[in-house]
Structure formats: structure tokens, C-alpha cells
Amino acid sequence: MKGAVLAALWACSAWAQTLPDLYHDEVHGDPPFLYETGWKPLLNGKDLAGWHAENPGAHDWFTTPAVTWRRVFEPARLHAKAGAGDRIVNGKDGKTANLVTEATFGSFQLYLEFMLAKASNSGVYLHGLYEIQIFDSYGFNGALTPGDCGGVYEREQGGGSPPMKNACRNRPASGSRCACGFRRRSSMPRGR
Numbered sequence: 001m002k003g004a005v006l007a008a009l010w011a012c013s014a015w016a017q018t019l020p021d022l023y024h025d026e027v028h029g030d031p032p033f034l035y036e037t038g039w040k041p042l043l044n045g046k047d048l049a050g051w052h053a054e055n056p057g058a059h060d061w062f063t064t065p066a067v068t069w070r071r072v073f074e075p076a077r078l079h080a081k082a083g084a085g086d087r088i089v090n091g092k093d094g095k096t097a098n099l100v101t102e103a104t105f106g107s108f109q110l111y112l113e114f115m116l117a118k119a120s121n122s123g124v125y126l127h128g129l130y131e132i133q134i135f136d137s138y139g140f141n142g143a144l145t146p147g148d149c150g151g152v153y154e155r156e157q158g159g160g161s162p163p164m165k166n167a168c169r170n171r172p173a174s175g176s177r178c179a180c181g182f183r184r185r186s187s188m189p190r191g192r
Contacts (some may be wrong), residue, residue, distance in 0.1 A: 030179065031111050039111070042101055045086040054098035054128075060091030061099050067115055075118040090122065098125070106184040115175045116168065123153060126182045130155075134178075138168045152177050 033039035044050065046063065053059040065085035067078050080089045090096050094117070105127075112124060116136045123131040131153040133146065146160030148154055150167025154160030167178040 031113070032109075032179070033111055040103075042103065043088065046084045048088065048099075049088060050102050051088075051099050052102060054100045057097065059099065060093070060096035061088055062091075063088055069115075069117060076120070078117045094120070105182075107182060109179065109181045112178045113175060114178070126180070127184075130182070132178065132180055133163075134167075137166055137176065138171055140166060145181075149176070150180075170179060179182075 022041040033041070042050075043063075048061060048063060050162055051061070062080075062082040063085045064080040064083055064087050064135045067080045067089065069075075069078055074159070077094070078089070082089075088099070090099075110124070110126070110132075112132070114122075114134055116122070116134065118136060120133040120134075121134045124134060125131050133145065133149060133153045135149045137144075140148065144162040144166060145151065146162050148163055148166055148168075150163030150165065152159070152161040168176050170176050
């Protein structure tokens with residue numbers, strides 16, 4: 001299946017903590033939800049309860065306990081069998097409807113672990129407005145753009161922002177991490 005496999009999604013209310021000072025507070029090691037309080041898992045580790053397709057209708061997302069990749073014979077595909085698990089997969093062919101959480105958030109931090117097949121392109125929308133690009137930009141050493149992994153993808157109205165670092169630091173199918181924050185404008189309705 002082409003596309004991203006989201007292994008874990010965790011959100012933390014920005015009311016409980018402030019966004020990090022990226023110049024002084026950069027931390028490496030275990031994900032913050034393992035050692036900080038206030039984080040809420042967005043997946044239950046069993047099924048897609050609390051999630052639905054963006055538009056009414058069917059979708060092909062499923063949970064799985066494991067994902068495999070065949071580097072030599074099928075480098076552009078990930079393989080998984082549907083079942084109870086802590087990973088979500090975007091359909092057997094890697095393409096399906098957008099998946100949306102039923103939870104609502106104001107300001108938050110998002111910690112995301114993902115796995116990509118070679119040449120994959122996906123994304124995670126924040127409040128349905130801003131897309132964090134999940135793209136196989138592994139090995140790219142040039143100037144980063146909004147289209148690179150971890151960037152805020154450009155919208156038709158313009159904008160967008162390149163990532164501070166290429167979030168696709170590992171070769172395809174070895175897993176990567178991305179952390180981002182979203183601060184709700186005071187004029188934005190709650191839960192949007």
C-alpha cells in the first residue's frame with residue numbers, strides 16, 4: 001500500500017504546556033508523551049473508534065499490529081493485515097478518503113510517528129486548515145520547501161512554511177517522527 005502508515009498520534013493541549021523554544025529546548029530520545037503529563041492518545045490501540053471519513057461514506061483505513069516493507073521487490077508499497085493494533089494504514093492500495101478524529105482541540109501540540117514507502121506522499125491536516133506534509137524526502141540535502149516532509153504545505157491562497165529539519169530522516173519504511181504545534185487564533189471558533 002502506498003502512502004503513510006501512522007503508527008501513533010498523540011495530542012497535548014497547549015493550555016497544559018507551552019510550545020518549546022526550538023533553539024534551547026530541542027530534545028532527542030523518547031517521545032514526549034512517555035515522560036510528560038497532559039498528552040492524550042488519539043488512537044486506542046485496537047480499532048478506529050473515534051475516527052471517521054472526512055466526507056460521509058466508506059473509507060479503507062484499518063488498524064494493524066505490524067507493517068512490513070519489501071525493499072527489493074516492492075519498494076513503493078507497505079504491507080499489513082487488518083486487525084487490532086496501534087498502527088493505522090490508509091487502505092490496502094495506500095489511497096482512501098481522509099480520516100478525521102471526532103475529538104476537538106483548540107491550541108495543541110501533535111506528536112506523530114509515521115512510516116512511508118518509497119516515493120510516498122501524504123499529510124496530516126491540523127484543524128482541517130493546515131497540512132503537515134508527510135513526503136518521502138529522505139536523503140534530500142538541498143534547501144527545504146513547504147513540500148518537504150514536516151513542512152506546512154502551501155494552500156491555494158499562498159502561505160506554507162518549510163520544515164526546520166527534514167522530518168523524513170530515515171530511509172523508507174524505517175519510521176520517522178514529527179512534532180508540531182498549533183495555536184488557535186482568538187477569533188477562531190473552538191473545536192475548529
